[in-house]
Amino acid sequence: MRIAVVGTGYVGLVSGTCFSEFGHDVICVDTDEGKIASLNAGQVPIFEPGLQAMIDKNSRSGYLKFSTDLQSAVAAADAVFIAVGTPSRRGDGKADLTYVYAATREIAAALTGYTVVVTKSTVPVGTGREVERILKESNPKADVDVVSNPEFLREGAAIEDFMRPDRVIVGTLVKRAQDVMSAIYRPLSLSQTPLVFTSLESSELTKYAGNAFLATKITFINEIAELCEKVGADVHDVARGIGLDRRIGSKFLHPGPGFGGSCFPKDTRALFETSVEAGAPLRIVDTVIDINERRKRDMAGRVIAACGGSLTGKKIAVLGLTFKPNTDDMRESPSLDILPELVSAGASVAAYDPEGMQEARKLLADIEFCESSYATLENADALVIITEWNEFRALDLDRVKSLMKEPVMVDLRNIYDPRDMADKGFTYSSIGRPV
Known part of the structure; x- marks a missing residue:
């Protein structure tokens, strides 16, 4: 398959590199000329174990390329992955979709032949439908389907997570788009990785719901740690005791100074704002953010x-x-x-x-x-x-x-x-x- 990845931030760079490791022809595109020049010179802008070696290998083999030419990359692609940033918007905590929609308009102008446009960026429910609307409005003749394919990568273990995932979520009910996505992820079928097809909306919400649940587990054990200090208990004994219950599980039950990073804080805020707009405020998520x-x-x-x-x-x-x-x-x-x-x-x-x-x-x-x-x-x-x-x-x-x-x-x-x-x-x- 021929794949274009728009955005060479953390998600785009890891995803594009791993797709090339699958044997697909991948072009990672970015407007930052300096970043693309550095990548073409073999300099990786982020630290992620195993990423440098995989980029070097697939760049030498020709499966992985870096470019600022979005039009050529999209025109030749069977699938285009949007992997640009969706930071929290100042003032209200909502996801800033400026970069997603700007990329969508550029992609629309470059489409030739049937293409699947995939939102890999973490986006609120309804974004895929808006991407679909923009594509059709900008290029009415485009033969295109829009798919949601959220990433579930842990920083520090992203290569392992991509190559051996628990599951792959694909938001589309269109058979033609499902066939393209199945072909892209076919290398994972050897390890019997579940490929779960859903609607666009279900896929988008799955990403946010997953991160919010993990953030809640972290916050819960931190609250239990506070109680342990007051009553003379050991939080590690408590965490092990509840973690051995298979309904709960042991992961994300290690106490600490609070969660951070590029996902949990941003995504919990965006999910809460989405829930408020929808008239179903998630009070648990709001409390997790505050705590x-x-x-x-x-x-x-x-x-x-x-x-x-x-x-x-x-x-x-x-x-x-x-x-x-x-x-x-x-x-x-x-x-x-x-x-x-x-x-x-x-x-x-x-x-x-x-x-x-x-x-x-x-x-x-x-x-x-x-x-x-x-x-x-x-x-x-x-x-x-x-x-x-x-x-x-x-x-x-x-x-x-x-x-x-x-x-x-x-x-x-x-x-x-x-x-x-x-x-x-x-x-x-x-x-x-x-x-």
Whole structure:
């Protein structure tokens, strides 16, 4: 199959690369000439494990190309995937569909022959119908079907998720479009991946509903962690106890400083706004959004409490800035709420992240950025772990203690054992566990 992917952001780049790995001829298109030039030179603009090697391989084989020429890419394509950004709109939290509709108009002008236009971007219910309307209005002679095909990629594990998904959701009831999508995803039939065909509306809502449910699980266990601290229970025992129930499952039941990233915050807001417009407000989702925002802000209070109630004149070392490990994505990361609060409370903050430093420098002011974990710790009054990168899981605690002015650790990801930390002489604070 010949595939054009419009947009070389996270979703577009990963999707286009994986389609080429399936053996399809793929052209990834973007208006950013600098980004396309970098990709053609073998430079990948995002950090995602395995992506660089897969791009290199399929670029050499000729299956994967990068271009700014949308018209030529679309004209030759059997399927065109729209994978542009849908950020939260300022003021109301709704998904900003400006880029989706702009891409749709450009695609309409370039269509030749039968083409399936696929929304890969995360979009609210009804977007597919509007894309369909724009295509027909802009090019009445176009032989086109519109399909929804949401992505379910976890940053840091996106290649695995694309190549071995739990399911593929395809929003179309048109047989001709179903045949094209079946051909695109045929390589997954060897692993018996369910290919689920639905209406456009059901597919669009499935994406939002899935993310909102996972965000709710995270928020629920964070609330339970708060209760555990009050009654002397251990949140990990509780999480394991309920997670072994197959109706609940163990995933997304690890307590922390709140969810962030490019999907959950944006998608929960957009889903709630959609529900309000439809006259069926999702009160659970609204509560999840509110609790998560408050939780991220409240984490600074834990650091202040661990330091005796005041940060004035104290140095705080921070390990981990991205919203999760194995990505350089800083979007909606808890660190963006926590670190400014520490600075406002009178602390000097030194920070380190294995991959997120470049983005963090753009977003965080008055922070000292260090070149390693241990450099961050020199003369620190407290250490705060925000992101659970593997290299933070096995720190030399004797060395850590020798570098710090005071052996205080606030572990917001629970990667250390409280008893071990006590034996090492640390004043240790974690989430949802007895002191």
